[in-house]
Amino acid sequence: MADTKVRGAVEIDPTREPIVVVDDLHIIYRVFGAGGKGNAASAFSRVLRRQNRPSMTEVHAIKGLSFVAYRGEAVGIIGTNGSGKSTLLKAIAGLLPPHSGGVYTDGQPSLLGVNAALMKDLTGERNIVLGCLAMGMSPQETKAKYKEIVDFAGLKEGFIQYPMRTYSSGMGARLRFAIAAAKTHDVLLIDEALATGDAKFKVKSKRRIEELRREAGAVFLVAHQLDVVKETCDRVIWIDEGRMHMDGDPDEVIAAYIEATGK
Amino acid sequence: MSHPERLGSPGGESVGTIAEPPHVNEKLSDYAARYGLKQSAARPPLRKYIQDVWARRNFIWAFASAKNISMYTESRLGQLWQLLTPLLNVAVYFLIFGVLLNTKRGVPDFIPFLVTGVFMFGFTQRSITSGSKSVGDNLSLIRALHFPRATLPLAIAVVELQQLLLSLVVLLAIVLAWGEPITPHMLLFVPVVVLQLMFNVGASLIVARLGAFNRDITQLLPFVMRTWLYLSGVIFSLPSLMKAGSKLDQHPWAAELLKANPGYVYVELSRHVMLGKYRDYVHSEPGVPHSTTQLWLYAFAWAGVALVAGFMFFYRAEERYGRG
Numbered sequence: 001m002a003d004t005k006v007r008g009a010v011e012i013d014p015t016r017e018p019i020v021v022v023d024d025l026h027i028i029y030r031v032f033g034a035g036g037k038g039n040a041a042s043a044f045s046r047v048l049r050r051q052n053r054p055s056m057t058e059v060h061a062i063k064g065l066s067f068v069a070y071r072g073e074a075v076g077i078i079g080t081n082g083s084g085k086s087t088l089l090k091a092i093a094g095l096l097p098p099h100s101g102g103v104y105t106d107g108q109p110s111l112l113g114v115n116a117a118l119m120k121d122l123t124g125e126r127n128i129v130l131g132c133l134a135m136g137m138s139p140q141e142t143k144a145k146y147k148e149i150v151d152f153a154g155l156k157e158g159f160i161q162y163p164m165r166t167y168s169s170g171m172g173a174r175l176r177f178a179i180a181a182a183k184t185h186d187v188l189l190i191d192e193a194l195a196t197g198d199a200k201f202k203v204k205s206k207r208r209i210e211e212l213r214r215e216a217g218a219v220f221l222v223a224h225q226l227d228v229v230k231e232t233c234d235r236v237i238w239i240d241e242g243r244m245h246m247d248g249d250p251d252e253v254i255a256a257y258i259e260a261t262g263k
Numbered sequence: 264m265s266h267p268e269r270l271g272s273p274g275g276e277s278v279g280t281i282a283e284p285p286h287v288n289e290k291l292s293d294y295a296a297r298y299g300l301k302q303s304a305a306r307p308p309l310r311k312y313i314q315d316v317w318a319r320r321n322f323i324w325a326f327a328s329a330k331n332i333s334m335y336t337e338s339r340l341g342q343l344w345q346l347l348t349p350l351l352n353v354a355v356y357f358l359i360f361g362v363l364l365n366t367k368r369g370v371p372d373f374i375p376f377l378v379t380g381v382f383m384f385g386f387t388q389r390s391i392t393s394g395s396k397s398v399g400d401n402l403s404l405i406r407a408l409h410f411p412r413a414t415l416p417l418a419i420a421v422v423e424l425q426q427l428l429l430s431l432v433v434l435l436a437i438v439l440a441w442g443e444p445i446t447p448h449m450l451l452f453v454p455v456v457v458l459q460l461m462f463n464v465g466a467s468l469i470v471a472r473l474g475a476f477n478r479d480i481t482q483l484l485p486f487v488m489r490t491w492l493y494l495s496g497v498i499f500s501l502p503s504l505m506k507a508g509s510k511l512d513q514h515p516w517a518a519e520l521l522k523a524n525p526g527y528v529y530v531e532l533s534r535h536v537m538l539g540k541y542r543d544y545v546h547s548e549p550g551v552p553h554s555t556t557q558l559w560l561y562a563f564a565w566a567g568v569a570l571v572a573g574f575m576f577f578y579r580a581e582e583r584y585g586r587g
Contacts, residue, residue, distance in 0.1 A: 010291060018298050023291035066291060094303035095406055095585055103303040104295035108409045119404065121333045130329060133322035134410040136315075163336075180408070 016070040019218045020092060020109075020187060024101035027062040027084075027091055027242075061087040063242040064101070069235075074209060074219040076233035076250060078226065078257055084242040085222045089189045092220065107186030112177060120165040124155065124175055127164055131179035145182045152204065153178035174201055181208045188212055189220045206232050226254050306581045315411040323414050327421035349430040352385065353378050360498040370500050371540045375438045380497040382430045383533045384526060387463050388488050390423045394467025395474030395481050398584050405585035412584045413577050416471040420464045427456070438537055451536045458566040459529040465569025468577040475584055495526030502531075502545050522557070525565040532558045 012018075061084045069075050077085045090096045092103050093111035119127055128149050132142040150160055153175045155167075164172060180188070190209075209219050209232055223229050229236060229250065236253040238246040246253045289297075307315065335344045353374075361373055370376050397415040398405065405412060439445070474480045495501070501521060505511045511518045521527060535542050535555050542555075 012294065018295065018300065021291055021295035021298075021300055023295065068291075068294075092303060093406075094305075094582065097583075102292060102295075104292065104300035105303045106298070106300050109303060110409055111406060119329070119333075119401075121336070122329050126325075126329045130322065130325055131408060133319065133325055134404070134408045134414075136318055136410065139321050163333075 010066045010068060012068055013070065018068045019071045019073075019106045020069040020220075021104040022065055022067050022088075022092070022101075023104065025062050025065045025088075025091060025103060026060070026099040026101055027087055027096055028058055028060050028099040029087075029096060061242050062091065065239070065242070065244055066101075067237065067244065067247060069218050069220070071218060072213050073235055074213050074221065074233045076229035076236040077220060077222045077239060078224075078229060078236060078254070079239040079245070080261065083239045085239055086191050087242075088239065089191050089220060089222060092187070093189055105187055109187035109189055110180060110185045111189040111191065112180050121163055123163055124153075124160040124167070127175065128160075128179055132182060135183045137183065149175075149178045149182050152181070152208070154201065154204070170198065170201075177205055177208075181205075181212065184215045184217065185212065186217045187220070188217060189222075191222045192224070202228065226258070230254055306578070309578065312411055312413075312578055312581070316413050316417070319410060319414045322410065323418045323421055326414070326418040327425060330418070330422045331425050345426060345429050346433060349382055349385070349433055352381055356381055356498055369544075370503070371544050372441045372443075372538065375434075375441045375443065375538055376500070376534060376541055377498060378434055378437050379534050379537055380530050382427065382434055383459065383530045384492060384495055384497045385430075386423055386427045386459060387466070387526060387529065388492070389426070390420050390463035390467045391470050392481075392484050392488060393419045393422070394463075395470040395484055397467070397471045398475035399478060399481070402585055412581055413468065413574065416467045416577065417464060419471075420460065420467050423463065424460055434537075443537070443539060446539065448539070449537060452533065455529065455532050455536055455562065458562045461566035462525055462529065462569045465566075465571070465573030468573035469569075472577045472580050475580070491524075491526050494521065495524055495530055496521075497526075497530055500541075500545070501527055523561055525561070525569070528558055528561040528565060532562055 065084075065088065077088065079085050087096065089111055091098060092105065093109045094103070094105075095111065119130065122130070128146055129142055132145055132149075133139070137145065153171075155171055155175065159167065159171065164175070167175070177190075188209075206228075209221070212219055219232075221229060221233055233250050236246075236248070236250045237244065238253050238257050246256055306312070331345075332342075335341050338344060340347065356377055357374065361377065394416045397419045398412065401415055405415075470480065470484070474484075492498075496504075505518050505521075511521070532555075535545070535558065
C-alpha cells in the first residue's frame with residue numbers, strides 16, 4: 001500500500017476526501033463552581049487580592065487527539081462518562097477553543113445537544129420557523145419544509161401550538177432534531193440528542209442520518225446506547241481519559257469496549 | 264504539488280503510481296489545508312459576514328416579532344401591557360417631576376414634553392439593556408445553530424423599534440390632545456427615529472459583546488442608564504438650565520459635553536420636531552442655546568459612528584460567542 005502514509009499515529013486514506021481533521025488537539029477548560037463562602041465579603045476580598053475564583057479548576061479534557069474523518073462517514077464516539085466525548089464535539093463545532101493543536105472542517109459543523117432548547121417560551125411552530133430562518137433558509141423554503149419538520153418530529157396533535165417549555169424531554173429532542181435535520185449539513189454532531197426518543201423515532205432518525213451521510217456530509221454521534229451506535233455508524237472511536245483508545249470497525253471496537261467495561 | 268484526484272475519479276490510481284511522491288510526512292494541518300478545510304468556527308471575512316447578516320433579515324424580523332409576542336404571554340392583560348407600560352411610566356414621571364418636584368420651570372405643555380422625552384429615551388435605554396443580554400440569553404440557540412451572531416442584538420433593536428411604534432400612537436394622541444397643530448414639520452420625526460435606531464443598533468452591538476464575556480455588565484447597566492437619563496434632560500429642559508448666568512453657562516465645556524450627549528441629542532431633536540410650542544419656547548428665551556442644526560449634525564454623527572464602530576467591535580469577537 002504505497003499510498004498509505006503514516007503521520008504519527010494517524011493513517012490517511014488518500015483516496016477519500018477528508019471533512020474533519022483533528023490535529024493533536026488539547027482542550028483545557030476552566031470550571032467555575034460556587035466560589036468561596038459565597039457571601040459578598042469573601043467575594044470582595046477575593047477581588048482585592050486579585051485571586052481567581054477559589055473553586056476554579058482547570059480540566060485537561062482532551063489530551064492530544066488526532067484523527068481524520070471522511071465525507072460520507074458516520075462516526076460513533078464512545079467512552080465512559082467524563083472521557084471527553086461531549087468536549088470533543090464542542091471543539092469540532094468550534095464552541096471550545098483548542099489549547100493547542102487544531103480542528104479543521106469543511107463548512108460549518110452543527111452541534112445538536114440534548115439541552116439545546118431553542119426558545120422555550122415560544123411555540124413549537126415559531127421555533128420551527130425561527131430555526132429554519134436562522135439556518136439561512138428563505139421564507140419560501142421555510143414554508144415548504146414546515147410540514148416535513150412537523151411530520152418528522154411526530155408531535156402529538158396540538159402540541160405544535162404550545163410553548164416548547166411544556167414539551168417533555170423526548171418531544172423537545174425530536175423537534176430539535178427535526179429542525180436541524182431539515183437542512184443539509186456538512187458536518188452534523190449529535191450529542192445524546194436521540195437518547196430520549198422512542199423506538200419509532202429512533203428508526204426515523206437513523207434513516208435521516210443515513211440520508212445526511214449520502215448527501216456527502218459526515219455525522220458524529222455520541223451515545224451511550226451501544227446498539228444505536230452499532231446500527232447507525234460505520235466507524236467508532238473509543239475515547240478514554242481524553243485520549244484515543246481505539247478507532248475502527250463498530251463491531252470490533254464495541255466488542256472491545258464491552259469487554260473492558262465489563263458489561 | 265497538484266491537488267490530488269478526488270475519490271472515485273477514474274484514473275486516480277494511475278496518478279498515484281506515476282512517480283509523484285505523495286505528501287510524505289506532511290503535517291495534519293497541511294493535509295487539512297490541502298483539501299481546503301478551515302479552522303473550525305473561524306470568523307468569516309467582513310464582506311461575507313455582512314452578506315450573511317443581510318441574508319438573515321427575515322430571521323431578525325421574525326425573531327423580534329416572536330420576542331414581542333412572548334413577552335407578555337404570562338400576564339392576564341397580555342399585549343395590552345405594550346401600551347400600558349409607557350403610559351404608566353409617564354404617569355410616574357409626571358407625578359414625581361411635574362407635581363412633586365416641579366421641574367417644569369416654564370416649559371410649555373409639560374406633559375407632551377415629558378412623554379416625548381420618556382418614550383424616546385426609553386427606546387435607547389431598553390435597546391442597550393436588553394442588547395447587553397442578547398448573547399447570554401440565547402446561548403442555547405447560539406450553540407445549536409450556526410448563524411451570524413450580530414443578528415441577535417439587531418433583533419433586539421428591532422424588538423424595541425416595534426415597541427416604540429406602539430408607544431408613538433400614544434405619543435401622537437397626547438401631542439394632538441394638547442392642541443399641537445399637525446404640520447409638515449412633523450414628518451422630520453421619521454428621520455429622527457431612523458437615526459436613533461442606527462445609534463441604538465450600534466450601542467447595543469457594543470454592549471452585547473461586553474455583556475457576552477462579562478456578565479457583571481448587565482448588573483451595572485441599570486445604574487449607568489439612570490445616570491444617563493438625568494444627564495440627558497429627559498424630565499427637564501436642559502437648554503433652560505444653560506441660560507446666561509447659570510452654573511452651566513459658567514462652565515461652557517460641561518455644557519458642550521451635555522449638548523453632544525447622544526441621549527440628549529435624540530430626545531431634544533424629537534421635541535424640536537414634534538412640539539412646536541417647545542421649539543418656539545427654546546428659540547425665544549433669551550440666552551438659551553437652541554441650535555437645531557447642531558442637533559441634526561450630532562444626530563447624524565452619532566448614528567454613523569455608533570453603527571460602524573459597534574458592528575466592527577461585535578464582529579471582531581464573532582468566533583468567541585457561545586464558547587465555554
